[in-house]
Amino acid sequence: MTAQNSATRPASVAVTGGTLLAAAGVLAFSLTFPATVWGLESFGPWSLVALRGVLAALIAGGFLLAVRVPVPARRHWGPLAVVAAGVVLGFPMLTTLALTTSTTAHAAVVVGLLPLTTAVFAALRTGGRPSRTFWCAAVAGAAVVIAFTLQQSGGALSTGDVYLFAALLVCAAGYTEGGRLARLMPGWQVIGWALVGCLPLSLLVAGVALTVEPVRLTAQGVTGLVWVAVGSTFFGLYVWYRGMAAIGVEKASQLQLAQPLLTLVWSVLLLGEDLATAAPPAAVAVLLCIAVTQRARA
Incomplete structure (x- = not known):
């Protein structure tokens, strides 16, 4: 094996591992x-x-303690608060409220606009000047989602749609600040400290909510709680940030284009939902718009 081959092989292995993560x-x-x-x-x-926030924060806090990560500098607390408000509190709360009235498939199409919304926030926050192609694709993607929601709700936005659009905005703001902080510290530490910072509030809300809202424990219900706390909030973000660091934001974002379509599949397989006729083509159209914006940014 030549020196050149031995040098490129570890790099290719790292890329493959990052892609899998x-x-x-x-x-x-x-x-x-x-x-x-x-x-x-x-x-x-x-x-x-x-409860999702409490469980995820306990796991993240234990992980931060185990590897002895120092507390972030005070100048980072403001951006971390934005991450916490958008990603840890706002997005989960708003999407959960939306799912009390909307189907999973419907929510997947609307929230499929999140990568594009984040790209717009990032451009505005950093003072970047994306191309005209970027903005055309962004407007087209937004138009597709708005048309889909109006068609599904009979010409007016439903309460669930309002929650979903608000979730897009707060999460995009949180992702944007998180991306800026990830240049200064590993991304998993960003979300870890955001979770830990929200722990007191999460405990307070859990204590009050559990006395007001009914609790009917079932195996499926507890599984859902464990997954959103451990699988989505902690494990998902941890491997996502590790993989993104290995292969770069642009390549990782291309993988995320499959997320809305996967959620549509799970909505049928796990929940037995009947897909609206317009859902798959709307999801594909949004993904195409996002792909154009990603290429335009690159």
Whole structure:
């Protein structure tokens, strides 16, 4: 084996490993909505989100302690608060409330716009100047989602749609700040400290919500809670950030294009939902728009 071959082989192995990690993250994320629906069988929406935050924060806190990660500098607390408000609190709460009235397939199509919304937030936050192609694709993707939601709800936005669009905005803001912080510390530490920072509030909300909302423990409901806390919030974000660091944001984002379609599959297989005729073509159209924006950014 030549010196050149021995040098390129570890690099290719690292890329392959990074791709597998990022793909595992996408798979974990795609199960979030079906698992949330399962969790709602046993818990109210506020209880489910609060318990999700508590369990994920305990795991993240234990992990941070185990590897002795230092507390972030005070100048990073503001951006971490934005990450916590958008990713740890806002997005889970708003999407959980939406899923009390919307189907998983419907939510998957709307939230499929998240990578594009994040790209727009990032461009505005960093003062970048994306190309005209980027903005055309962004507007087209938004138009597809708005048309889909109006068609599904009879010409007016439903309460669930309002929750989903609000979830897009707060999560995109959280992802944008998280991406900026990830240049200064590993991405998994960003989400880990955001989870830990929300632990007192999560405990308070859980304590109140569990006394107000009914609890009907079932195997499926508890499984849903465990998955959204451990699988989606902790494991999914951990392997996603590790994989993204290995293969780069651009390549990882291409893998994430499969997430809405995977969620549509899970909605049928796990929940037995009947897909609306417009759902698959709308999801594909959104993915195409996102792919154009990613290529335009690159």
